[in-house]
Amino acid sequence: MSSMVKTIGFATALGLTATPALAQEKLKVGLLLTLSGPSAVLGQHARDGFQLAVKDLGGKLGGRDVEVIVIDDELKPDVAVTKVKGLLERDKVDFVVGPIFSNVAVAVHKPITDAKTVYISVNAGPSNLAGRSCNPYFFATSYQNDQSHEVLGKVAQDRGYKKVYLLAPNYQAGKDGLAGFKRRYKGEIVEESYTPLNTLDFQSELAKIASMQPDAIFTFMPGGMGVNLVKQYRAAGLADRIPFLSAFTVDETTLPAQQHAAVGMLSGSNWAPNLDTPENKKFVAAYEAAYNTVPATYAMQSYDAALVIDAALKATGGKTDNKDALQKAIQKAEFKSLRGDFKFGANGFPIQDFYLVKAAKRPDGKFQTEIVEKVFDDYTDAYAKECAATN
Known part of the structure; x- marks a missing residue:
């Protein structure tokens, strides 16, 4: 089955016929996202957030009709590179938006930026792309990978946890995540x-945690990995004894499956569905009405990416x-921005800004993360100075 899907143009959906000349004037945006495998839900939120923004903007960005080309990178860097080349050379997209995972983001960075095509990450924020390998054609509407993890490092330090167990997947974002935690936490890392x-x-890791008895664990396990880890952690009886701190492990993509197993667990984020801005309230209501689920940060960041493109095109006259x-x-x-300051x-x-958030059950029975406190205000990532040094 082909993993490329072209969304139906708004003119077609309304039963209108565009002339060939007008069709050539459509803005083309390639969405490169993980849409299969255990982490597909992350890409689905990002896809739906972007498409909702286009819909809310009347099917136009910067006054131009939009064709959105959705690509599944399959969480395979080599596959992603091949598909990105298709977007650039065959489809001649004006923007590439995505991906979710940092190994994919790094792999496709060179072909996109070499083509001087604007590349907007709606999630992945690897340290090298924020620092020495920064490029004027690469942007992120998300964060640098370390930052949300730094929230928990500071929280663990401020709460006086003496010993912490760290757990992450073995790829760039996992390493960035633990580096971010350690930037703010100065206690003992037991593992x-x-x-x-x-x-x-995660049975072998949970056995180690139980035997080491740290004051807390910190983990980054997105998607299906996070679902299983939280359930297994709760089932092992560890949740009531050893605080579970995380980023992108307990969020709106995993909570529908984790449910009560995750309630009360703390995370770091640049946003939560209950963030009190008029734009965010409208977005959350519209997203839930359209997709019957609570939006995750992936959806918010992707929605903002569409708003960025719209604003930029208005400045260039389309x-x-x-x-x-x-x-x-x-x-x-x-x-x-839906998140406020940006x-x-x-x-x-x-x-x-970045926040400490907590998993909660809403009165309507749905689960979401909710803001506990603001931890960082107008925060610039730690690698920005390395970018400035190379330019």
């Missing part, structure tokens, strides 16, 4: 364990042919 990507059985001018318009894009730093990553 730093890396599992193969897409590990679903033109994309002058790529340098388009890149500069993205850098300076002014829009109302601006791009010199390395193309957001300067934004």
Whole structure:
């Protein structure tokens, strides 16, 4: 089965016929996301968030009709590179938006930026792309990978936890995540364990945790990995004895499966569904009405990516042919982010707020994360200075 799906144009959906000349004027956006395997739900939220934004903007970005081309990268860097080349050479997209995972983000970075095509990550934020390998055509509407993990490092330090067990998948984002935690936590690391990507059985790690009796564990396990880890942690009787701190392990993509097993667990994030801004309230209501699920940060960041493109194109009069001018318009894009405070730093990553959030059950029976406190205000990532040093 082909993993490429082209969304139906809004004119077609309304029963209108566009002339060939008008069809050539459509803005083309390639969405490169993980849409299969245990972590597919992450890509689905990102896809749905972007498409909801386009719908809310009347099917246009910067005044131009939009064709969104959705690609499944299959969480395989080599597959992603091949498909990105198709987006660039065959489809001639104006923007590439995505991906979810950092190993894919790094693999496709060179072909996209070499083509001077604007590349907007809606999730992955590897340290090298924020630092020495930064590029003026690469932006992120998410975060640098370390940052949400730093929230928990600071929380663990402030709460006086003396010994912590660390657990993450063995790939770039996992390493960045634990590096972020350790940047803020100065206590003892009793174990730093890396599992193969897409590990679903954590019994050996849980046995170690039970025997070591740390003051807390910190983990980064997105998607299906996080679902299984939380359930197994609760079933092992550890949740009531050893605090479970995480980022992207307990969120709106995993909570529908984790449910009560995750309630009360703390995480770090740049956003939560209950964030009190008018734009966010409208977004959450619209997303739930459209998809019958609570949106995750992946959806929010993807929605914001569409708003960035819309704002930049308004500044260029809808033109994309002058790529340098388009890149500069993205850098300076002014829009109302769903998360509130937002601006791009010199390395193309957001300067934004970060929060401690907690998993909760809502009165309507759905589960979501909710803000406990703001931990960082207008926070710039630790690698931005390395980007500035190379430019």
